[in-house]
Amino acid sequence: MIFFQRLFTAIQRQVAIVLAIATYENNRKSTASSIGAWETIVGPLQLILFFIGMRVGFSLLRGSNRFAAGGTSDMYFNVVMFISTGFIMVFLFRIVALKALSGLKLRAPLYYPRIKPLDILMALAVNDFRAIATISLGIMGLVWLFTWSFQLDSPGLAFVVYMLTILMAMGFGICVTFLSNLNKWIVRVIKRLIARVLIFTSGIFFATFELPEYARPFVTWNPVLHSVELFRYSINNQYPIPDISFNYLVCCSMLLIGFSLILYRTNELQLLEANDD
Amino acid sequence: MPEVNPPSNVSAPLHKEKSSSSMTDSLLSPDRSAVVWRERLKRVARPQTLISVFLASSAFYCFVIGRDRYTAVSEFVIQQATPLNTSAASVLAGAAAAPQVLTSLVDGQYLQVYLESSDVKTRLFPDSKQLEQDYSVKFPDLWSGLSANSSAPQQLDFYRKQLSVSPQPLSGSVILKTSGFRPEQALNLNNSLVKQSRRFVNEVNQSINADQNKFARKEVQLAEINLKAATRKLELFQEKHGNLSAETEQAATSSFISGLESQLVELKVEEAALRRQYRDPDAPEVSFVADQVSELQAQIREERKRAVSANGRDLNTLALEEAGLRSDVEFATQTLQSARLASDNSRRESQRQLKFVVVLSQAQLPVAPDHNWRWQAFLASVGIVVVAWGVGGFVLNAMQKS
Numbered sequence: 001m002i003f004f005q006r007l008f009t010a011i012q013r014q015v016a017i018v019l020a021i022a023t024y025e026n027n028r029k030s031t032a033s034s035i036g037a038w039e040t041i042v043g044p045l046q047l048i049l050f051f052i053g054m055r056v057g058f059s060l061l062r063g064s065n066r067f068a069a070g071g072t073s074d075m076y077f078n079v080v081m082f083i084s085t086g087f088i089m090v091f092l093f094r095i096v097a098l099k100a101l102s103g104l105k106l107r108a109p110l111y112y113p114r115i116k117p118l119d120i121l122m123a124l125a126v127n128d129f130r131a132i133a134t135i136s137l138g139i140m141g142l143v144w145l146f147t148w149s150f151q152l153d154s155p156g157l158a159f160v161v162y163m164l165t166i167l168m169a170m171g172f173g174i175c176v177t178f179l180s181n182l183n184k185w186i187v188r189v190i191k192r193l194i195a196r197v198l199i200f201t202s203g204i205f206f207a208t209f210e211l212p213e214y215a216r217p218f219v220t221w222n223p224v225l226h227s228v229e230l231f232r233y234s235i236n237n238q239y240p241i242p243d244i245s246f247n248y249l250v251c252c253s254m255l256l257i258g259f260s261l262i263l264y265r266t267n268e269l270q271l272l273e274a275n276d277d
Numbered sequence: 278m279p280e281v282n283p284p285s286n287v288s289a290p291l292h293k294e295k296s297s298s299s300m301t302d303s304l305l306s307p308d309r310s311a312v313v314w315r316e317r318l319k320r321v322a323r324p325q326t327l328i329s330v331f332l333a334s335s336a337f338y339c340f341v342i343g344r345d346r347y348t349a350v351s352e353f354v355i356q357q358a359t360p361l362n363t364s365a366a367s368v369l370a371g372a373a374a375a376p377q378v379l380t381s382l383v384d385g386q387y388l389q390v391y392l393e394s395s396d397v398k399t400r401l402f403p404d405s406k407q408l409e410q411d412y413s414v415k416f417p418d419l420w421s422g423l424s425a426n427s428s429a430p431q432q433l434d435f436y437r438k439q440l441s442v443s444p445q446p447l448s449g450s451v452i453l454k455t456s457g458f459r460p461e462q463a464l465n466l467n468n469s470l471v472k473q474s475r476r477f478v479n480e481v482n483q484s485i486n487a488d489q490n491k492f493a494r495k496e497v498q499l500a501e502i503n504l505k506a507a508t509r510k511l512e513l514f515q516e517k518h519g520n521l522s523a524e525t526e527q528a529a530t531s532s533f534i535s536g537l538e539s540q541l542v543e544l545k546v547e548e549a550a551l552r553r554q555y556r557d558p559d560a561p562e563v564s565f566v567a568d569q570v571s572e573l574q575a576q577i578r579e580e581r582k583r584a585v586s587a588n589g590r591d592l593n594t595l596a597l598e599e600a601g602l603r604s605d606v607e608f609a610t611q612t613l614q615s616a617r618l619a620s621d622n623s624r625r626e627s628q629r630q631l632k633f634v635v636v637l638s639q640a641q642l643p644v645a646p647d648h649n650w651r652w653q654a655f656l657a658s659v660g661i662v663v664v665a666w667g668v669g670g671f672v673l674n675a676m677q678k679s
Binding site: 023026030036037038040075126129130131133134137154155156157158159160162209237238240242 | 443444653663672
């Protein structure tokens with residue numbers, strides 16, 4: 001009983017630390033921009049709107065033939081909803097992973113020794129989660145308002161997938177941070193890979209079922225695709241998800257976060273950076 | 278320093294006195310009691326407490342008092358007896374040249390709308406009271422079920438929640454999931470819906486085929502009437518002009534005139550020969566032949582005039598009129614042949630294109646309750662709290678900072 005009490009107190013303390021760092025970082029960022037804390041959502045929102053415009057344009061060019069081979073994603077989703085669900089998950093992963101790559105420092109002296117690099121990463125993830133959740137809720141709300149059809153078939157699955165994606169991003173970010181300590185070029189390559197490969201293989205613009213069967217293995221290795229497709233499936237249970245597996249997502253998330261925590265535990269000192277410069 | 282407790286026998290009356298005085302105080306000063314209650318409420322209404330209560334009540338409902346739900350799943354496909362040719366499409370939609378899977382998908386989508394319709398609900402549950410009884414609310418779970426005296430839209434909404442029809446775009450099959458508070462309820466609903474699907478597919482098929490056949494038969498009848506009318510017109514024409522065929526008569530007249538012309542040529546040759554033979558052009562031999570020539574020419578002119586003039590037989594007009602009537606008869610004959618062929622084809626195609634509901638996986642009696650809804654609902658509660666905290670915190674902070 002005492003053990004659990006101590007554990008609970010420790011978790012509570014750690015949560016308070018992470019939230020305090022998150023608030024500090026948020027305040028710092030809001031003072032650096034003319035639009036305050038809204039800056040966090042403006043960047044991703046711009047990109048989402050640009051890609052929605054592209055997709056709508058292509059749809060208009062292609063025509064509204066819903067009876068192409070195997071049908072199309074617009075049988076199940078509004079085009080805005082389809083693109084934004086993809087972006088929400090990919091951005092969540094991308095931002096959290098890239099933050100870890102950019103260095104875990106607060107740009108302020110760490111007077112308090114209890115603040116560890118992992119706390120900083122978690123605080124940044126909390127801020128990013130809040131921003132992306134605000135965007136996603138806003139877009140979904142608007143779409144539901146305009147189409148007047150509220151649909152969220154499996155809310156529990158949506159929540160779990162969201163959380164697993166955050167865990168996976170954190171795990172991936174920490175692993176890559178250790179790798180990047182070896183060579184600065186690795187950081188550049190990984191950053192480019194995350195930015196390019198991730199966007200084109202994560203199912204932002206396409207649904208897995210729209211791909212021919214022989215092409216699917218080229219993209220289904222990517223666990224972010226699984227989280228995107230499962231998130232869409234959780235909104236509409238009729239959305240087909242061939243070759244997409246919840247277990248694969250769970251395995252990838254757990255392996256990445258587990259491995260990263262082991263790495264972190266054994267090599268924490270490597271991540272400590274001088275913040276007083 | 279240890280605290281010295283007074284003996285209990287001494288403290289009891291003191292405590293009693295104290296409590297009685299506080300009771301009097303509270304009775305005498307309602308303001309003070311209001312402050313106390315406000316403080317208590319403030320302590321309870323902290324966000325942490327509210328969230329804990331919300332999550333605890335959600336967990337309590339989902340895992341303790343929530344009624345068991347059973348799910349029955351079946352899978353079937355709307356299949357044609359023989360493969361489609363290129364012109365054949367869905368029996369319900371007009372997608373031309375669609376592959377078999379897509380045709381089944383389109384049929385499945387129509388079926389989905391049909392099974393969720395009020396019509397099917399009324400067929401399965403004609404007595405709304407019976408539906409209310411079958412799915413009545415039961416203590417302690419007062420949330421799920423259908424309340425007594427529910428309205429028709431409420432019943433339809435509840436009925437729709439009990440089933441899920443998912444057409445699969447890759448295989449063309451339809452997955453039908455039904456749920457119920459008892460295993461038999463889920464299974465019976467599933468089986469009834471499969472029956473309704475069969476009925477729907479057969480009924481629509483048969484009615485479309487019957488319509489097609491009726492149309493084809495009507496076309497044959499129309500073509501027969503047209504042919505009869507055209508033939509009758511031709512007969513009347515022939516009767517009126519007292520001949521069998523104007524064209525034949527025209528041909529006969531032409532050949533007769535040709536004969537006269539050839540005779541004329543011979544006589545002209547003979548006349549020329551006689552003119553060379555006799556010096557006097559008015560010799561009786563020459564005059565005789567010359568008279569014959571001029572007579573023959575006059576006869577040919579007369580015959581020609583009689584054949585084509587309006588006052589005469591006017592064979593040209595008659596021949597044209599007759600040709601028109603004959604082509605009408607020919608066209609009507611061909612139309613009748615085509616209509617008969619189309620009717621026969623339609624009859625055969627309608628037999629060939631009959632669709633069937635092929636059950637791939639029959640629904641089984643559920644042996645254990647489905648716990649998916651419990652986890653979905655509980656995790657949704659957690660999700661609501663997390664998202665509200667995240668979004669609310671972000672928006673409030675952003676508004677404060679800007």
